[in-house]
Amino acid sequence: MKIYTILFLLLFAFQNLFAQIYKEPKPDEGFLTGGAGLIWIDGQPHYRISFRPEVSFANFGVGLDLNLDFDSQGKLRKENFNEFTDYLSIIRYVRYGFKNDPVYIKLGALDYYTLGHGTIINYYNNSPTFDARRIGLVADFDFGNFGFESIYGNFAQAGLFGIRGYVRPLKFTEAGNIPVIGNLELGATYAADFDKNATVLAGHYDSQKGEFVKTEDKGALSIIGFDIGLPVVKSGFTTLLLYFDYNKISNFGSGMASGVKLDLNGLGLVELSAKLERRFNQDRYIPSYFNSFYEIERFKLDTVNNNFSSKALSLQNVGNDLNGFYGDLLVRVLGLFDIYGAYQRLDKDSKSGILNLRTDVSPKDGSIVLRAGYDKVHIQDEKDLFKLDDRSYLFTEFGYKPLPYMIVSIVYNWTFTPERDSNDKITGYKPQKRIEPRIYFVYPFNL
Template sequence: MFAIMKKSILFILIIFSNILLAETIGRVMKSNGTVLIKPMGSPSYSVSVKPGQAVSNGDAIRVGEASFAVVIFLDDKSVVKIRENTDFQFVETSNTRSLIIDQGTTLHNVNKEDRKKTYRVETPVSVASVKGTEFSSFHDAVSGVDKFVGKSGNFEVLNSISGAIVNVGPGQKAVSNALGQLIPAPAEPGDFPEDPDGESSPEQNDNQGQSENNQQDSPQQQERQPQQRQQRSPQQNQNQTSQEPAKQTESVERLEDVQTSSSNPQSPPKKPFNMGLAVGSATINDTIYNQVALRPELSFGKLGIGFDLVMYIDNEGNIRKDEWDEPSDFIDKILYLRWGQKSDPFWLVWGSLNNVTLGYGGLISGYSNMMEFPSVRKVGINTGFNFRNFGTEVFLSNMKDFSRGGTLLGLRGTYKISDTLPITLGMNFVQDMNQFSGLKDTDGDDYPDLFDDFPNDKDLWNDTDGDGLADENGGNKAPSGGWDIDADGNNILDSEQSELKLKPEPFKSTNSEAVAQGFGFDIGYPVLKSRALSLEVYSEFNTLSFSQATGDTTYFNRDKMTGSGITLPGLRASLFGFLNISFEYRIKNGYFIPQFFDGSYDLSRVTVQTTDSGIIVRTKDQLVFADPLSNKDTRGMYGSASANLFNLLTFNASYASMKADTTEFNSFNALLNLNAENIPKLSVAQAYYQRNNDKDPFDFGNPSLNTVFGYKVGYEVSQGVSVIWDFRQFYRDSGIPGAALEPVKQTTIETAFDF
C-alpha cells in the first residue's frame, strides 16, 4: 500500500513539474523555410514550426539556411526576429526572461511599458541587459565573438570573462570576445542586420503573421539567398502580401490572444546622442567639493565623442577654477574620442584609456591613465592600422607629458602567416621616456610641487622658514616685495650673519634622467576552436632595462639595471564559455618582473621618500628591486581564472609566484562583479583588489605601495536615476622616516541620470 502511494505521489509531482515547465510564454507570428523547435526535455529538434505555434519555457528554436522566424511574447508583446543559421533557448524565471544564444543573429524589439521581467540576451561570452529598446545581437560560436548594435533606447553589455561593462545607445555597438575584451564603438551603417521580415509596418506584420502561406512559397523563392530577400524593394513586399490567400481564419483564432490594439508602429531610431548628468561630491587633494557634471556622448558613424563638463564647488560656494583657467584645460573637457574599432583598417582612441594591453601582456597589461582621475586628468592616445596579415598599434599614456620630457610609449607589430596556418608573430616596444613626468608640477617650472615652496609661481621655488617670502636667489627673479631679509627665520637679518643655512636648490626634473624601457617578442597558435573548448598556446620573450642616473644625483641616483623574462609555455583555454583559465611557466633573469607597466603603474611610477639623510626620489623599479636579492634568477608559475556563476556574479582572479631560494615575488589580482539585474534597486556592484610583486600579497593588514583596491555600488532611486558611490584607495610614502605608508583615498558620490 505504501509503495503504491509513493508511486502515485511521484507520478503527480512529475506531471505537475511538466505542466510548469511547459508554460506557454509566446507564439510564432511568422516563419519561413526550415524552423524547428526542441521542446524542453526532448533530445532533438523534432517539431516543425508553423505560424501560431506555441513557444514554452525551456524550448529551443533552430532557424536553418535561408529561413527566418518571428516570435512574440504573450505578456508584454515584445518581439524577437530570428535570422538564418541561429540556435537559442527560451528560459524564464519569475523575474527574468533570458534568450540563451548558441549561435546566430537576432533582432529584438523590447516593449518597456508592459514588461515585468528583466530581458537578457546571453551568449557564452557576453550578457546584454535590456530595459526597453530595439537592438540586435550576433554570436559567432567558432571565434567566440559577440556584436550588439543599438537602434533605439539604451542597454548594458557585460563581458562574462573580464567583467567589463559598457552602455550601448542608439547608433552605437559593443564587440565582445572570449579573451575578455569589450570594445564600444560607433555603429556603421551596415552593422544593424537587415530585418528578415522586411520593412512592413506592425499592422502588416499582424495580418501576415496570421497566415500559413509562408510555407507555400514557390521552390524558387525558398531557394533564394537571405541577401536577396533582404534587398527586395517595398513594392515587392507589398505584392507578396497582396498574393496571400484569404483563408486565414484558423490562424487568426490561434493568434487572437497575441494581437492587441497596443501594437504601435515602431518609432524611428533616435538621434545618436546621449546625455549623462552627475550631481554629488568628489574629493580632490583632500578637499571635498560638490560636483555638477554634464557628460554628453555623441556618435557620428565611426566617430564617437564623450565630454566631461564638470564644475567643483566648495562649501563656501566658490567654483574651483583650476579646470577652467587655461586654454589647455578645455582639452580636458573631451573625455574620449573614438574612431572605429581594432578590427578596422584604421582605429583610434584619444583621451581616457582603460585596460591597455600589448600582446600577451608580458610588458604592459591592463594599463589605465584614469587611476588618479579626476584630480589628475591625462590625455592619452591608442591607435593602429590593419593591412591584410599585418597589424600595428601605438600607445601614448599622456600627451601633456611631452612638455616635461616624455611619456609612456608603446608600439606593437603583428604578422599572421596565413588563414590555413594561423601562427601570429608579434613584437612589442615600451618606453617611459621620463619617469619624473609622473611628479605633479602645477606651474611648469620643472620643480615638482612636492619640492616647490611656490607651486603656483614658476619664478619662485625656495622658502626656508616657510613665511611665504622667497629666499634670496630662491627664484629666477625677485618678487614684487623683494627677497626675504630673514630667510632662515632666526629673527636676525641675513645681512648681519656670516653663515646662512638655507635650503639647497630643490630637485629639478630636467637635471636628471630616468628612463625605463622594454622590448618583447611573442608567438601564438590557436590549437582548438569549438563551442565546448578553445585552446591557444603561446610563448613570449621580454626584456627590461633602466638607465643609469645622469646629471645631479643629490636627490636621485640609480645604477643601470637590465633583466629578461621568458614564458614557455603559455596556455589559454575556455570551457563551454563558462570557465576561462590560463597558465604560464615563467623564467626570470636579472632585474625583470612580468607586467611591469600594469594598471597601477601611474601610482607607483615615481615617489618621494624622506630618509635620515634627506629627501630622495624613487622610481618604481627602485621600489620593486629594493631587495638586494631581487636580481636573482627565478622560476615560477602564473595562473588566472574567470567564471560566470549562474549569471549571478562574475569573478576574475590571477596569482603569480616566482621563487629563487628564499626570495619570492608574488602577485594577486581579483575582480568581483555582481549582476545587479537580480537584485531590486541595485544598479551596479563591483569590487577589486590588486597587489603585485610583494612577498605576501595576502597580508591585507600591511599594505604596500603596490596595493590598490576599491569598489563601486549604485542604488536605483527610481527608473533611470541612480546614486553611485565610487571608492578607490592606494598608498604613498608619508615622508616621515619609519612611519607607515599614507593611504590615499578617492571617493566620488554622484547621482546619475540616464536620459
C-alpha cells in the same frame, strides 16, 4: 549650508565610474548622465557639478567628462584644472571601433590596455588618479595576414610608447589553409618610457633650488620582445592559444614566459576567458613592467626625508631565479554579471604578489547595482591582501534602482592624488579617500 539644501543636492549626486568596469554605449546608442551633489575628499566636503554624455554611432564613439568640485567657501578645487591636459580631458575619449576589431583607434583616457600577451604592457592605465588625467592614443590594425598594436600614454609630456607588429607568415602561402598550423603568428614588440624619471637610480633633493638632482640615470627605459603564438583550436565558440614570449630590458635583464589562453563563447550568452602563464625571470627583470600601477611607481620624491623611490631602482635590485606563475579569469554572463580576476606570484619573492579584481553586477532590468575594482601590488601574504595603503587602488559602488533611470548608491574610492614641488611639478602620488552618497539619473537614448 542648511540641511535641507544639502539633502536636495544629494538627490542629484554623480561621479565618474571607473573605466575598468564601465561599458561604453553600443552602436547607435547613447547615455546622458549628470547632476550636482556632495562628495567627501580626504574627509573634506566638496560640492560637485558633473556632466557626462556618451554617444556611439556606427563604429564611432565620443564621451565627455566634466567635473567641477567646489569647497565650502565656494572656490573651485585647484586639482580640477591646474594643468592644460585637465581641460583636454573633458573629452574623455574619441574612438573608432572596439578592442579586437580589425581597426581600433582611441584617443583620451586609456584604461587597462594590454599589448600582445601582456608580458611587457599589461593593463596599463594612463590616468590612475582623478586629479591628473592624461590624454593618450591607442591604434590597433589587423589586416588578416599581418597587423600591429600600439599605444602612446601621454601627449602632454614624454612618456610610455609601445608598438607590437605581428605577421601570420603561412597565410601568404597555401599552407595558410592548413588547420592549426596555418594560424601561426610571430610578433615583435618595442616599448619605452621617455619620461625624464624613467630610470633614476640615484640622486638627492636640492632644497635651495627646489628640485631633484639626479646623479645616476640611464635615460629612457626600453624593452624589446619577441613572441610566437599558435591557436591550436579556433572556432566560433572556442579558441585555445599556446604562446611563448622573450623580453629584454635595455641596460637590465631579460625574461621569458610560456602560457595557454582559453576563450569560450557560449552562444553569446556566457563568455569565459582564462589564461595561465609560467614566467622565467633572470636578474634585473620584472615581467609586465608597464602595469596598472606604473604611473604611480615610476618615481616618487620624499622632500621631507630627502629620499626617493623608483621602479627602475627596484628593477636594479631584483635578484636572479625569480620564476613564477601568472593567471587570470574572466566570466561574463550577458545581462547579469561580469567577474574578472588576475594574480601573479613569484616562487622566491615574498613581496611579488599582484592582484587585479573587477566585477559588475548590474542586470539591465534588475534593481541591484554592484560595481567594484581593486588593484594591489607587492602583496606579501593573505593578511596583506586587502589592506588599503599606498600599494592599493579601490573602487566600490553599491546601489538600488527605485526607477529604471535612477540609481541610489554609496561610492567609495581609495585612489591617489599628486604631490607637487614648488614649481607645481608632480613629484609623486599619495593615497586619497573619496566617499560619495548619491542618487543620480541615467537617460539612455537611441540615435
